[in-house]
Amino acid sequence: MITFVPTPIGNLSDITLRALDSLREADMICCEDTRHSRPLLKHFEIDKTLISLHDHNEAQRVDELIDKATNGANIAVISDAGMPMVSDPGYRLMQAALKHGIAATVLPGPSAVLTALAGSGFPTHAFFFGGFLSVKKGKRRTALEIASQADFTSLFFESPHRIGSTLEIIADINPELPVCVARELSKKFETYHRGTAAEVHAYFQQRKAKGEIVLVINKEAEVFPAASVNPPAV
Incomplete structure (x- = not known):
């Protein structure tokens, strides 16, 4: 077995x-x-x-x-x-x-994808998981352009070293696109940063991202206040 x-x-x-x-x-x-x-x-x-x-x-x-x-x-x-x-x-x-x-x-068990999907507050009835975004900007932009137009929620894993660049690409594609950056899920410093692409990009321009990240995108999601953050997990 x-x-x-x-x-x-x-x-x-x-x-x-x-x-x-x-x-x-x-x-x-x-x-x-x-x-x-x-x-x-x-x-x-x-x-x-x-x-x-x-x-x-x-x-x-x-x-x-x-x-x-x-x-x-x-x-x-x-x-x-x-x-x-x-x-x-x-x-x-x-x-x-x-x-x-x-x-x-x-066996069933913990999943960063499903945790981020539910915690983002974005529509959950249909979703796409794209794994890790490409390190190449051209391929990354293509994937993000598709996600920005999709009729379902899209989720990707992203490196904290590239999340700033990725958010810049999304903001260039559509600054009003609703996005959520789910970070350090289930850990002490768990946070969900929600808002438009422009707002969340501006937030991370001022703060260095750390930890493991799931990026969530849905054009139909409700736009929350800029970079809203959940209390740390206990």
């Missing part, structure tokens, strides 16, 4: 009981970064063999893991935070498990 296990995106208390059971019952745990995962596992007193599984070695590791699963090993797969396979490693392993008829299951 291969079990894909979501892990907290910030607050360790968000892990599920089923996730903990799966990690405790696993013969080995595949993780994106062993240095990142060890503190999480130590917190819950889980001591298992860790195997690195990330974008740069997943293709090479798949055959080894499929062989172990074929011979009866229970394998748990986690990423650094959130859902494996969603802009994180695991997709190739899932495909291989299906190809070889190995039982594989995915």
